[in-house]
Amino acid sequence: MLSSLMYKTSLSIRSYFLRLYSSVPLPDIDVDYYCNVENTMEIIENIKKRKGVGNINRVLETYNIFKQTSPNDKSYFTIRENLFKELSTLPNKTHPSVKEYKEDPRLVRELNKKRDFGSYVPLEFGEITRRLNLMRTDKLGQTCGHKSYYFLGELAELEEALIKYTVCSLLKKNFNLVSVPDILPSNVLQSCGMMVNNDRTQIYSLDPLHHGPDLYLSGTAEMSLAGLLMNTVHQKQDLPLKLAAVSRCYRAETSNLIEERGIYRVHQFTKVEMFAVTTPEQSEEMLEYLQKTEEELFSPLGFHMKVLDMPPHELGAPAYRKYDIEAWMPGRNNYGEVSSCSNCTDYQSRRLHIKYIDKSKLMYVHTLNGTACAIPRMLIALIETHQDLKGKILIPEILQPFMNGKKYITKNTSIPELKLLKIKK
Incomplete structure (x- = not known):
């Protein structure tokens, strides 16, 4: 040999x-x-x-x-x-036009104007929800612990409204909705580019003594959707394939950055994900389509945002090119990332053996992903942008049908406010 x-x-x-x-x-x-x-x-x-x-x-x-x-x-x-x-461990190749970017991303466009609050100083999401009794993040050690939250009353309704609005919009665009598992083996996670079992792990692992070896909580539905297609062969005429999923996302990563305070970075949250499978010739056009879909989803929600073409050091290992959308969060007086979409070319398909037939020849597909709605950060941008000077929150018109016609979110009185009691020994 x-x-x-x-x-x-x-x-x-x-x-x-x-x-x-x-x-x-x-x-x-x-x-x-x-x-x-x-x-x-x-x-x-x-x-x-x-x-x-x-x-x-x-x-x-x-x-x-x-x-x-x-x-x-x-x-x-x-x-x-x-x-x-x-x-x-080697990263994907980088798109030729992105190679020359330095540290900063390239601004593609801005959407919606920043709201003018006049002399009023807008409040942060955490302060607004505290005053209206819409969220709990403190003293949760007996339940879900640090970097977790409860949404209460109409804020919980707004979360569901965002999910329904997003899913309805994607179905109209002929995305196929898939319900996905949140527990995956390491080979699927690593094949998608997620780090497992090292000092910088982003993933929660399940106790092998009680749950079996090599099981992890999924960080995004992208990995479950990619895993669904593992070891499959597709007909060229059936591509592109567009999938969408609603799932809980689990992230072990933490942050001490002041910009990522509150629910900006949490250990679990709900997200609507887009996932596409294309031929190599279709993938760049599909990336533009996913990015345009994100703009069409977010623009009617009324917050100011900017679209960024990200430099190489922001791509992660799998991405060939990535667009981010950052929303203006007036209470924080800062931008925050609310969405991204990436073209991973054949990085994932080569690891998961996802192929298509082209003239009797087996070829590797290209895979792409995009965030259609990540709930916590979307809520920050919405609540801070649409806060009323009198204490109410305007619900964007496009979301009102998904909230039984309500136009405003007001103070929650149905669930008691959290009061800490001192217990004598």
Whole structure:
């Protein structure tokens, strides 16, 4: 087997690699590109711009060792596993027009004007909801703990209204609604680009003693939707495929930044996610479509926002290009990210083996994702923008049919305000 390696130089690295080990279910990462030394400097530069994730030199060292190792060698499987582990840490390529961006994103456009409050100083979301008894975030240790919340009364109704409005809008655009699981194995999470079992993990793991090994809470429906399509083959004429899902999202990450106080960054929240599967020729157009869909969803809600084309260091490992939408939050006197959409090209499909048939040839699809509605941050932008000087909150007209025709949110009196009692010993 080893000697055959020496004379098969006419085969590409990738084709020989796959033919030799096609029986092993491993990610089909493009070794023809990554293990070609002619591309090394380009890959190194991309890694630098993408927060230094991955090490191409280690990939090449491991690859050279692997080529010289016989399958009968005791270390063969360990070396093979290490090779794919190193390959899997490398980031996706970066869109050519984004490569030249420095630290700051490029402003694409602004939508809606900032509301003029005159001499009135707008209140923050936390203060508004405290005064109106619409939310609880304190003293929740007996239930859901730090970075959690209860929405009460009409604020809970507004959450449901946002979900219904978003889902109805996506269905009109011919998205297929999917109900997804929130518990996934690590291979699906890692194949989507989520970090598991390291110092910077974003994911909650379930106790293996009680729930079985290798189970995690999903951070976004994107991963469940990608997992649904794992090991599938699609007809070219059936693409693009547009999916949507409503799910709870679980994030172990925390933040001490003052800009991310309150419910801006929490451990669990509800989100409506868009997910698309395309041919390589369709994916750039689909990214623009997802971004335009986000604008069409958010513009009628009345808050000011700006669309940003993100620089390489903000893309994460899977994305080839990413747009963010930041909403103006007047109570905070700052912008906050409320949505993003990404083109991941074949980063996820190669790891999950999602393919399509093109003239009898199997090709890897491109996958894309976009946030249609992330509830906590959307509520911050809405409540702070539409607060009334007299203490009420205007409900945007487009959401009123989803709240039984209500035009305003007022103080909640049906659920008692939280009062802390001192118990004598």
